[in-house]
Amino acid sequence: MAIGTRLFRAALLAVAGNRAAKAFASRYGLRLGARQFVAGETLDEALDQVRALNAKGIEATLDHLGEGIRRMGEAEAFKQEYVRLLDGIRAAGVRSNVSLKPTQMGIALDPEACYDNIRRIVAAAARHGNFVRLDMEDSPHTDATIGIARRLQGEGWTNVGTVIQAYLYRSDDDIRRLTDDPMNLRLVKGAYKEPKSRAYPRKADVDANFRRLIEARLRSGVYTAIATHDESVIRDVQAFVQREGIDRAKYEFQMLYGIRGALQERLAAEGFRVRCYVPYGKMWYPYFVRRLAERPANVLFVLRNRTKN
Ligand SMILES: Cc1cc2nc3c(=O)[nH]c(=O)nc-3n(C[C@H](O)[C@H](O)[C@H](O)COP(=O)(O)OP(=O)(O)OC[C@H]3O[C@@H](n4cnc5c(N)ncnc54)[C@H](O)[C@@H]3O)c2cc1C
Numbered sequence: 001m002a003i004g005t006r007l008f009r010a011a012l013l014a015v016a017g018n019r020a021a022k023a024f025a026s027r028y029g030l031r032l033g034a035r036q037f038v039a040g041e042t043l044d045e046a047l048d049q050v051r052a053l054n055a056k057g058i059e060a061t062l063d064h065l066g067e068g069i070r071r072m073g074e075a076e077a078f079k080q081e082y083v084r085l086l087d088g089i090r091a092a093g094v095r096s097n098v099s100l101k102p103t104q105m106g107i108a109l110d111p112e113a114c115y116d117n118i119r120r121i122v123a124a125a126a127r128h129g130n131f132v133r134l135d136m137e138d139s140p141h142t143d144a145t146i147g148i149a150r151r152l153q154g155e156g157w158t159n160v161g162t163v164i165q166a167y168l169y170r171s172d173d174d175i176r177r178l179t180d181d182p183m184n185l186r187l188v189k190g191a192y193k194e195p196k197s198r199a200y201p202r203k204a205d206v207d208a209n210f211r212r213l214i215e216a217r218l219r220s221g222v223y224t225a226i227a228t229h230d231e232s233v234i235r236d237v238q239a240f241v242q243r244e245g246i247d248r249a250k251y252e253f254q255m256l257y258g259i260r261g262a263l264q265e266r267l268a269a270e271g272f273r274v275r276c277y278v279p280y281g282k283m284w285y286p287y288f289v290r291r292l293a294e295r296p297a298n299v300l301f302v303l304r305n306r307t308k309n
Contacts, residue, residue, distance in 0.1 A: 009293045009294075013192065013290065034285075037257060038257070038258075038279050039278045042280065043088050045280060046278055046280035047089075050062065050092075050278055054096075056264075057274070058276050059097075060096035060097075061099045061275055061276075062085055062279075063100065063101075063135070064085055064098075064100070064104075064279075065280065066283040067103045067104050067286060068103045068286070069109070079120060085098060087128075090128045097275075098121075098125065098130070098132055099133040099135050099277060100133070100134060101137060102137065107144050111144050118148055118152070119155075122157050125159055130159065131160070133161050134161070134163070136190075139168060139198050142170070146174065153183060160184075161183055161186065163187070164186075164188075165192075166190060166209045167200050168194070168198055172209075172212075179217060185222070188210075189206050189207070190206065210233065218240060218251060221246075222250075223250055224250070225253075225275065226252070227277070228254075231263065234253065254276070255277070257276055257277060264276055
């Protein structure tokens with residue numbers, strides 16, 4: 001990654017956590033251009049989008065936006081929304097599981113209460129035969145997130161998994177452990193601002209590690225979601241699974257709502273399992289900024305569309 005791009009990304013990711021910027025964005029609503037990446041502010045709007053994806057052969061994982069709560073009391077409403085969401089998925093008859101951010105459930109404030117919140121959501125999902133993915137946030141929460149997923153699994157909940165980020169040096173070890181004692185994982189490159197002491201600073205190294213981790217997991221046969229829009233990685237995975245004779249029931253591709261829609265449709269039409277991550281809700285601002293930071297061209301795209309509106 002060029003130095004300019006790296007600085008741009010770091011600056012945007014710093015803004016993602018800024019409270020004043022968040023308040024400004026909420027006031028202007030999804031008009032700021034976030035609509036491209038966010039399915040709407042309400043559950044009904046999100047379910048409509050999931051229906052449309054399902055009609056194209058694409059499954060979904062619904063995410064109720066929100067992260068980094070300041071008081072443990074805020075987690076209660078978020079927990080209830082996830083239970084409502086799971087009921088909504090069931091009632092609508094759509095094909096979708098859910099993804100949640102542990103900092104929305106209080107992992108940074110009270111890990112035990114966070115565990116309890118997530119356990120209740122996982123139990124609600126199990127009642128509907130559904131699955132809960134714990135998204136992976138920045139590295140101060142990696143151990144605790146894996147810990148909660150492990151603890152739930154140890155208690156017999158088989159409908160929970162988490163995410164491993166290829167940019168972290170530690171991910172090799174995490175993958176080994178979560179494969180020996182198998183857990184359903186989503187593999188990603190990683191979206192947060194991390195120090196050089198914890199994460200590969202060069203994109204080429206992240207990409208190379210991503211490929212290594214994907215191959216190790218696919219070889220192991222433990223269910224793996226490969227979450228990327230990187231077409232060269234997707235092509236290599238397709239060649240790898242063909243060469244190694246890996247069953248399509250052992251993995252899926254995942255992409256984000258609003259990104260590479262045609263590629264999602266093409267893979268689904270070719271018979272691959274594809275899942276689209278569909279975020280909705282009012283707290284879309286940090287999510288939106290991470291999407292802008294991933295691709296500088298998105299900022300221009302959003303600005304251009306703003307001036308047309
Ligand atoms: C389903 C899903 C779930 C995720 N969950 C997590 C998580 O829990 N924790 C976490 O840290 N990260 C998560 N991520 C984000 C991930 O870490 C990357 O930041 C993101 O996927 C961009 O990397 P890439 O693999 O697409 O490859 P890149 O090399 O960044 O991009 C490859 C190509 O994809 C396209 N592209 C990528 N990003 C964008 C964008 N924002 N807008 C438009 N085009 C784009 C561009 O054409 C780009 O050239 C998730 C990603 C997906 C797809």
